[in-house]
Amino acid sequence: MKCVLVACALLATVGTIVATEPTTTTDLEVAARNDKLSQAVIDFLENIKQSMPCGIPDLGIPVLAPFELDHLEFDVDEKGLSFKGELNKVVVDGLNEFEIRKVEIKALKLQLDFAFFFDSIRSAGKYAAKGKALGFIPFKRSGPFKFNVNGLAVNGTVKVQLKGDKVQIRDLRIVTTIKSVKSDFKKLLPSRLQTIIVNKIIESAVPRIINDNQEAITDKIENSVKPAINELLGELTLQDLIDATSGEGGSSLPVTC
Numbered sequence: 001m002k003c004v005l006v007a008c009a010l011l012a013t014v015g016t017i018v019a020t021e022p023t024t025t026t027d028l029e030v031a032a033r034n035d036k037l038s039q040a041v042i043d044f045l046e047n048i049k050q051s052m053p054c055g056i057p058d059l060g061i062p063v064l065a066p067f068e069l070d071h072l073e074f075d076v077d078e079k080g081l082s083f084k085g086e087l088n089k090v091v092v093d094g095l096n097e098f099e100i101r102k103v104e105i106k107a108l109k110l111q112l113d114f115a116f117f118f119d120s121i122r123s124a125g126k127y128a129a130k131g132k133a134l135g136f137i138p139f140k141r142s143g144p145f146k147f148n149v150n151g152l153a154v155n156g157t158v159k160v161q162l163k164g165d166k167v168q169i170r171d172l173r174i175v176t177t178i179k180s181v182k183s184d185f186k187k188l189l190p191s192r193l194q195t196i197i198v199n200k201i202i203e204s205a206v207p208r209i210i211n212d213n214q215e216a217i218t219d220k221i222e223n224s225v226k227p228a229i230n231e232l233l234g235e236l237t238l239q240d241l242i243d244a245t246s247g248e249g250g251s252s253l254p255v256t257c
Helices: 002-020 027-051 194-210 215-231 238-246
Strands: 067-078 081-093 096-106 111-133 139-163 166-185
Touching: 027 096, 067 194, 081 194, 111 194, 166 194, 166 215
Parallel strands: none
Antiparallel strands: 067 081, 081 111, 096 111, 111 139, 139 166
8 A cells, every 4th residue: 555655755745846936927837847847757656667676665665576465355246257256375567567658747736647557467376266157157266376467557646735744645536447357267167168268257357347337446446545545644744755755864766676
């Protein structure tokens, strides 16, 4: 969760610049300043990408390339496939391979619009699942898995507000879409053919679930993530965030290991 703090730190820096710079008087001056700030954010994100294999202790960000997840539970309830499952000892590669397609600062609004694209995020680990395949075939299985997400687009807007020397997220809207997935769960069913069929069902269902439920997913992200970020931000002052993003106070980006 703390990795989202990076976006907040960026906006905190933007807010400080806006608050301390002389008031601009022309549209050209506003546009020039926004372009400058947008490029600063892009440069910062590029440094973050380079730092992800090592983590960024000053921002509370662990190693993200690869990212390791001990345990995750999930439910799937789609036509032809219904089960409860869990993933264990998951390793995720590709989180640092994103393309920055858009970063636009609207400084006077304390707003950052962004668009990122991940060509491929690759994961592997172990699973356990219990449910029904094809609507009538019960199964309770476990084994290794590989799961790739292809063509992940993440578009969003973050707005912040300054409260004294603290920064808080006011609005957080994130929309995700995916092009396709590649599912390879081993030993899902006794028959190899049945396992192939279930994997194909998963490959068909996951993009549809994500792409057809944008509003609900966006609301869930905001309702669950925003309070957690604001709680974390409550422990840091504006100067803490500025120091972390600017390299002051012992922080330096990119982090090497």
